[in-house]
Amino acid sequence: MKAKSASFPYLVWMAVFIIVPTALVVIFAFTDRSGKFTLMNLEEVGQYSNVFLRSIWLGAIATAVCLILGYPLAYLIAKTRARQQNVLILLVMLPMWMNFLLRTYAWMTLLEDSGLINRALEGLGLPAMHMINTQGAVVLGMVYNYIPYMILPLYSILTKIDGSVIEAAEDLGANARTVFFRVTMPMSMPGIISGVTMVFVPAVSTFIISKMLGGGGNLLVGDLIDMQFLGSAYNPNLGSAISLVLMVLILICMGIMNQFDENGAMEGGVMV
Amino acid sequence: MKALSRVYLFLIFLFLYAPIAVLIVFSFNASTTMSRSVWSGFSFRWYSILFQDQMLLDALRNTMLIAATAAIVSTVLGTAAAIGIFGMKKWTKRVVMNVTNLPMVNPDIVTGVSLMLLFTFAARILGGSLGMFSLVLAHITFCLPYVILSILPKLGQMNPNLFEAAQDLGCNPLSAFFRVVLPEIFPGIVTGMIMAFTLSIDDFVISYFTSGTTQTLPIFIYSMTRKRVSPEINALSTLLFGTIIVLLLLINLRNSKDKKPSRAPQMEV
């Protein structure tokens, strides 16, 4: 059919703006400033393994917190009446339409030493807490910004679970607890996987949140890349090498995640 | 149990909305010291200052211009692409969809730097520099997958015989497309376009690497957060937030009339 030719302009676009740039990252990662082949950049990335570890660690904690907080919420929303569901889901998504730099900035206002939370504590006669510029603050920023990405896929899969399956489990003698762990939870696995992916990827690669809430001491991979391209340490070759490693790490993580998804039910995900 | 879940819902929404409430409240702060946590009375002064700040207004104009262009171009290109991809053989389709998903799967920062490499490379060869043009190209690129993914399911839901039925009744293929297929997938096209527009307005990371010296609103905000954010930004974001709420209410009203809740495609990822 001639329909296929409709996608021709897009295929060209895709080649120029997705494939070529990705190839450029690879080329830069393997060359030095004069354009000669080298493995130097990748070796140098090794020196920053602590930054990578910190990013993955904080990203993983944030993802876990999102899952622990988000699952019950998605479950509760999925259980309410249809009309109420739409309102609650809208309320979950709404904050995403506030510029995320501003939302993060608002947390600075709340968390800083003389910020609103400490003032409130003071007012109650409690000792002040140091919260800003800690790893905890970075995780909080990640959780705050990305938790909707966890709740939405969970909610959407939980509403799709056929009520009669639950009834069948009850009919076969399962109590509420068993129903949840043996039926609901396994059936929502694809939602968990896509939620985890959608939180983990941006959390690992963020560079604003760490800068704003983590102070200078909690450098993440994103900050490292930023520094190589637009910062003080200008070195696009090293920056490309770091990007390449980050990209590969994330693809590996997603590959592992997809293994959990036995049914292969995750549509539109990576099938690399 | 019921009470417990209500408390839980309340706490989560408190967590989600506390910072936004802080932003909105402080947009009405009368303080002249620009302090971000001292309340010194109610005033609209930041709203009036907002409309006199030329830099900020320029950034806002750039953002809107880029978002509108990116949304329109990516919708046209993406609609054609979705139709083409839908008609592809299984294997080709798989390859194309994997590449299409790449900008969604890749961390934004990697997409950003890869496009920056491309644009600086092109600028060196062709002359010129990064700015509005490179921003628009970058935004179209990251919007495209969302447009395509919101149209493809609509094509899948469509009765495959509709296109043939129109031809059977005398339409040539092109007019059969416009008379029958387009009306069927239109909701998907609108969803895609709205998503493209909002993603473009909100994007910071990719813009940051592809903007050169041009300022968009998020970049402007970023440069302020590194020093001190003027409450006029609070005022601006309050206005934007208000606009979004009104838009969402309108869309929701329309959807509930159609009785076909259109799920945002990002939930299907």
Place this chain on the structure above:
Amino acid sequence: MGEPAIVSLQDIAVSFDGEIVLKDFNLSIGDGEFVTLLGPSGCGKTTTLRIIGGFVRPDSGNVFFNGKKINELPPHKREVNTIFQKYALFPHLNVYDNVAFGMRIHKKSESEVRATVHEMLGMVNLGRFEHRNVNLLSGGQQQRVAIARALANNPKVLLLDEPFGALDLKLRKDMQVELKKIQKQTGITFLFVTHDQEEALSMSDTVVVMDKGAIQQIGTPQDIYNEPKNAFVAEFIGESNILDGIMREDFLVEFAGRNFRCVDKGFTHNEPVDVVIRPEDIDIVPPDENHLTGVVTDTNFKGVYFEIIVDVQGFKWMIQTTDYEKVGAKIGLAIQPDEIHIMHKSEYSGSFGDYSSFSDEMDPDALPKEKEDV
């Protein structure tokens, strides 16, 4: 087929992804006829329809319309219209606009459009539904709109692809009568596709039985039922007992260890043949030396008749009778010469016609409902 052919297919061959869908296919359809393509899923009947509609281009062979070759003619320029399996009504248009669609494409005046739409909706008894949303109509109503929409275009030939597949039995019967009426009234050539033999027999002037991409038999419903050409046709059109036999001489056949008088001739001496006896053509008599005898192994009440399975020397026969026989009863089987039908051996011999694995749920229509060929 005395009428001049309006559509004819000549030496058509089609394959999809290396799989043969149609081969050496020849068919001509007379003007004004009601022709039915009958066969199981995947036999190529829908593909045949789509070739005539212009949606499938054959790998080789020619398509003629009124004597003109139309191989290259795109669908929108053909004077045929199609009723699609799932109706394919345009969901964004109401009933009136759906029916008016084709005429508007052909730039008819609105007054003409209005008159025709009224006439067509009247014909399918949907006069008061003009402004209804098509998505809210019942299956039967949607079907009527689809018929009205196709007829409004005034086609020379109407192609119907299993149009009643999604309707329940009662509605199906009503629609069959109504469709036959419409066909008589309009005089348009109908080419109808179905896998339901009863539907095919009751509606058609000519039935084309197909299997594995080839025509097995073409004939009137009576021909097809009474004189099946091979075991496939015999089995597909109703129930049949099919036995191995030997044609001893003209009008004499041997099967089940006995000689029987019959009305067939023209076979070679001692030719092995397939013998078909319809279950309703067997009379039950007291067991004696002059008849085949067997033991009843199963009895099913079917409403109008009993369906009983009889074991005769290891071969299970099916008999439809109004007399009740107990399981275990010993009975005799009487068969009149004109109830015996003799067929040449074919590739289908031996694969049908024995009821030893018979169970009530077995039903040729209930075979796995795979998607009909593209």
